[in-house]
Amino acid sequence: MPWLTPGLEQDLNSLVPGGVHRNISLARVSRWRVGGTAPLVVAPGSVSELQRVMTYVSRHGLPYVVLGSSTNLLFADEGLEVLAIHIGARLGGFRIEGARVWSEAGIWVPAFARRLARAGLSGAEHTCGIPGTLGGLVCMNGGSQRKGIGDHVIDVTSVTAGGERRVRTREECGFRYRQSVFQGLGEIIVGARFRFSAADSPVLVRREMLAILGQRRRKFPRKMPNCGSVFVSNPAMYAQYGPPGAVIEQCGLKGMRVGGAMISPLHANFIVNHEAARATDILSLIGLARRIVRERTGYTMAAEVCYVSPAGEIVPAHIRAEALRLPSVDDSIPGVTPEPASGMGQ
Structure with a gap:
């Protein structure tokens, strides 16, 4: 080097x-x-x-x-x-002024949601269980329950590759479902201003957050290392077949393993590190699930997670997965052979 x-x-x-x-x-x-x-x-x-x-x-x-x-x-x-x-906790400033909130990008998202709840503000409840920093949440227009943090943004501050400071309004950020202009700009989000609404009852905000966290604990694998949802939801596929996890499950892929990686038996849109998994194991499972779902439904799933190459290139993981030689179903663990679900034989 x-x-x-x-x-x-x-x-x-x-x-x-x-x-x-x-x-x-x-x-x-x-x-x-x-x-x-x-x-x-x-x-x-x-x-x-x-x-x-x-x-x-x-x-x-x-x-x-x-x-x-x-x-x-x-x-x-x-x-x-x-x-x-x-960009982490060292860049984690935070301030509330009425219904307006200013935060730096390094703050932990669940902590961000809890501070708003304690201040009696509503609108960020859906983010309370999302592991990550605020900069990443804004960049991805992240959220849960099909909501996005971009709905509450006033403006976003970033730093360019040359060290210049830029400020963009919400309209200039181009927020769409799990997308923003920052994904292609090469700039670093350093902070944002938000506008939330006063909660009718702070107690109800807390209850909603606890309910969301409880649901996540019941639905999602927590005991094995994982990176959250692997594939982003496609509205067209969702309308016809359901969310990615349900479609992957209907294709019979729950429990499928490649090397030390496994499609979670608890939720099929999660890939877990079952036993000393390598990045290539996880990429192979991403490619395998993507190919079989495409064969059975006609829809091509896009990965929500990204792959970081040794050269520092960050790309959606399915792009890297496509470049690998993927195992066939027969190359995977014995006894686990996906069968097409009824009505998914396109």
């Missing part, structure tokens, strides 16, 4: 005191507990520190990747060969 020069760590430490770390295990960071090593990670503690880092990176032409909580990321088994810039 020619970019990893002896003076680089010293320079970054001068720009971000106390925020530079060497040889970080990505498997310890990943919710899937999968991935190699990041040779150098820098975690800015303010927007100005991030701007200085990006200016330095741009000036010296350093290869880099921006990471948040990594809850929806699958890291390569080989690890990273680029500088990692981490």
Whole structure:
């Protein structure tokens, strides 16, 4: 890695005191507990520190990747060969002014939802069980119950690859279901302003959040490492066959294993690290599920989770999965052979 020069760590430490770390295990960071090593990670503690880092990176032409909580990321088994810039708790400022909320991007989403509930504000209840940081939530227009955080955004602040600060209104953010303009801009979300509504009863807000968390505990696998929902819901497929988990289950894929990865027997839109899984195992299952669902229904599912290559490229995991040689059903564990569900034989 020619970019990893002896003076680089010293320079970054001068720009971000106390925020530079060497040889970080990505498997310890990943919710899937999968991935190699990041040779150098820098975690800015303010927007100005991030701007200085990006200016330095741009000036010296350093290869880099921006990471948040990594809850929806699958890291390569080989690890990273680029500088990692981490937006996390060190960039987690938060302020409430009436119904308006300002927050930096590194705040943990469940903590964000709890603070709003304690302040008597309603509108973020659906995010209370989503693991991740706010920057990622805004970038993906994330949420649950088919809701998105973008509905409450006033504006979003980001930093460009060259270190410039930008502010975009909600309209300029281009929010759609699980999408925003930030997914293709190459900018780093550092904060956002929101407008929520005063709750009729803070007690009812808390009850709704507890109900959502209880439902997630019952429906989703929690005892094995996983990255949450793997495939994004397609409205057309949903109307005809149901959500991804139900369709994958109807195709007979619950419990399917490749290597140490397994499609969860509890919820089929989750892939769990059953036993020392590798990234290639998970990608193979993504490709397998995608191919069989396409054969049975005519719909091609898109992955919600993303793959991070050693070069720092972040792409939807199904794109990487398509590039692999996928196992056939017969190559998977003995005795688990998907059968088409009634009415899904397109």
